[in-house]
Amino acid sequence: MSYLSPAARLRIRVAGLGTLVVVFAITVLSLGRHSSAQSKDAEPNSRLNSEPAVRIPSNVAWTEETLTMVSSGDAFRGLLLARRCNHCHGEEGFSSVPGFPNLAGQDRLSFWKQMQDFRSGKRASPVMQGIAEGFPARASADLAAYYAMLPTASDPQDARTFPQAMQDPSRASIAIRLIVFGDGQRGIPPCQSCHGPVSYVKGAPPLATQNGEYLEQQLERFSSGYRANDINVRMRSIARQLTAEEKTAVSEYYGAGLGPGANSR
């Protein structure tokens, strides 16, 4: 503004101040109007004679306190607690049964949320519900910290089933298309826009080192509505759109260790 004369600068300042004063006045006035509009707004809602029964998918909400608590888990305490998980999920976080999920390198928020949902029964699992009841929120956060730390590099000494070659490699092109591009015409966003490595949303697990059989089972359960603990129907909406072949293709592709991000850690 150095090219302006002092008088012009003063005028601009006065104009700015004046604008502020008027904005303040309008805001104060509108507050009163807003509150009266609120009471008018409330009327049409109450006129809806009855509301459907409320369904809550998960008791977890990503509030600041929750995020802070979950991300401050102690990995060493988690290491000690993880003995109870080793039998099914493997000593290195890779399970020896393809139907069980691998936990190594798992996202903290995602892991913690699933533990809470198992505990509250929002995600049905006869096995995991009993086990998760033994882990209070704090202990789950410790476990989450431990598993998030475990490396996902391959280890020939370990009895893991991951990765398993695709049964039908010709499906790889279907999988790549869905993982990288999704299908805009059907409203299917690409897997990698939420599950990484391109970007993550809170509570979405990374899939690059997950067992294919487990993934396919979960996609199936999301689309049938058997599993319904995703917040705001996000994953159910997407899984419903996938054909059986697409579910198999994506799951096998990730399960074969071919997914983006599989070798990046």
Place this chain on the structure above:
Amino acid sequence: MTLVALAILSTRYDMVDLPVWHFLGGGKALDPAGLHLQGEFVESNLGAAEGPARSVTVRMIAQQFVFVPQCIAVPAGVPITFRITSADVVHTLSFLGTDYGLKAVPGAVTEATFTFAKAGEFKIPCHEFCGAGHYAMRGRLDVVPRDQFASLLPGERRTCELP
């Protein structure tokens, strides 16, 4: 006069296109992280609901990267009140082929009433860059002739299935 005009203009909150008083007190704040726990945007309350005199209210959530519900069915020639919010970032939806559109803002409810004169299917793309999956964020609005749109029960919420 200039000052008054400036003042009125500045009350349209930049980028969000809502009056500033939307963000100042008055009424309960909507927690974008807790929409699924309580309030009108719980998942069982989403979709088209019928009020008195067959008026229709549609509740919707926009989130990265799907609209919920993804497909909405409404009757033609009836004022449809949309109430939408966002669970994460700002999204904008428009009903392609009509002049109507809405902005979904986290923490605020955007309400608007539109009347769709003709029956038809309208795509609902997201118009505000919202992240990596933005381009695939699409829903659909099915406007069906009024006589074919069966009345909703009081507790019923209507959605439809994408093909």
